[in-house]
Amino acid sequence: NAGVTQTPKFQVLKTGQSMTLQCAQDMNHNSMYWYRQDPGMGLRLIYYSASEGTTDKGEVPNGYNVSRLNKREFSLRLESAAPSQTSVYFCASSEGRVPPNEKLFFGSGTQLSVL
Amino acid sequence: LAKTTQPISMDSYEGQEVNITCSHNNIATNDYITWYQQFPSQGPRFIIQGYKTKVTNEVASLFIPADRKSSTLSLPRVSLSDTAVYYCLVGENSGYSTLTFGKGTMLLVSP
Numbered sequence: 201n202a203g204v205t206q207t208p209k210f211q212v213l214k215t216g217q218s219m220t221l222q223c224a225q226d227m228n229h230n231s232m233y234w235y236r237q238d239p240g241m242g243l244r245l246i247y248y249s250a251s252e253g254t255t256d257k258g259e260v261p262n263g264y265n266v267s268r269l270n271k272r273e274f275s276l277r278l279e280s281a282a283p284s285q286t287s288v289y290f291c292a293s294s295e296g297r298v299p300p301n302e303k304l305f306f307g308s309g310t311q312l313s314v315l
Numbered sequence: 316l317a318k319t320t321q322p323i324s325m326d327s328y329e330g331q332e333v334n335i336t337c338s339h340n341n342i343a344t345n346d347y348i349t350w351y352q353q354f355p356s357q358g359p360r361f362i363i364q365g366y367k368t369k370v371t372n373e374v375a376s377l378f379i380p381a382d383r384k385s386s387t388l389s390l391p392r393v394s395l396s397d398t399a400v401y402y403c404l405v406g407e408n409s410g411y412s413t414l415t416f417g418k419g420t421m422l423l424v425s426p
Contacts, residue, residue: 204358235416242402243359243416290358303349306358 202226206291206307213281213314221276221310223291230296232274233258233304234266236287243290249274251296281314288312319403324421333390335420337403340384348379348386349404353419359402363388390422398424 207222225232230251235243245258249268263285265277274293278285289310294302320338327333339348347366351359363370365377365386376389390397402419 240418242418292358303361303364304351304359306360309356309358 204291204293204305204307206289206310208310209308210311211313213278213312215282215314217281217314218277218279219281220278221289221291221312222273223275223307224273225291225293225305226272227293227305228271229293229305230271231294231302232268233292233294234264234274234276235290235292236260236285237290237309238287246276246289278312281312283314286312286314319405319417321401321403321417321420323418324423326423326425327393328425329394330392333393333397333422333424335388335390335401335403335422336385337388337405338385339403339405342383342405346405348377348383350375350377350388351402351404351416353400353402359416362401393422393424395424395426398422 204225211219213219233248234246236246237243244260246260246264247255247258247266249255252268252271255266255268267275269275289312291307292304294304325335347364349364350362352362353359363372363375363377365379367379367383370377378387378389388401400419400421402416404416
């Protein structure tokens with residue numbers, strides 16, 4: 201029972217490089233989310249996808265793009281990485297019934313460093 | 316935007332009961348109150364959710380007064396493994412964009 205799987209677990213980038221964080225869930229959930237977590241800041245929502253085929257901005261979307269590839273997969277792309285994007289990134293999913301009273305299931309995170 | 320306020324940190328000893336209170340003065344009529352637990356290097360994990368009065372599961376209890384402007388997560392007889400950050404989440408009935416966790420409460424359980 202994998203739940204939410206994120207890859208990679210660790211990544212180091214140089215400023216200006218691009219990369220895509222991958223996320224997949226096997227719970228047949230409709231909704232998926234990307235969060236970032238910085239020390240002392242809690243978790244902040246970057247983008248979410250309420251259902252397959254839709255994506256919307258969260259609290260901190262600048263510098264990121266997302267793709268809901270299918271119902272299972274939701275990727276986060278950094279087109280030109282900046283040191284301010286150094287963070288731990290978490291993907292989450294939920295059934296997608298009545299937000300925000302949903303139970304969220306999280307992946308184990310991707311630790312990203314931008315030098 | 317519904318804002319929650321929790322203590323930054325709490326200390327306890329093994330075997331004690333721990334109560335963490337969250338204030339949410341702007342909670343909307345249809346909103347539930349949800350608590351998550353996060354260990355270092357892991358994603359948050361759902362603990363408990365409630366709407367009013369008291370909810371209990373195998374892990375914790377959640378107490379919500381009639382005015383719903385606050386809630387208290389109660390952890391009975393904590394152990395060292397309960398050392399974690401606890402988040403109170405209250406959303407507005409206005410969409411996904413309000414799914415923010417705040418800074419949470421760092422609970423340290425000592426022997």
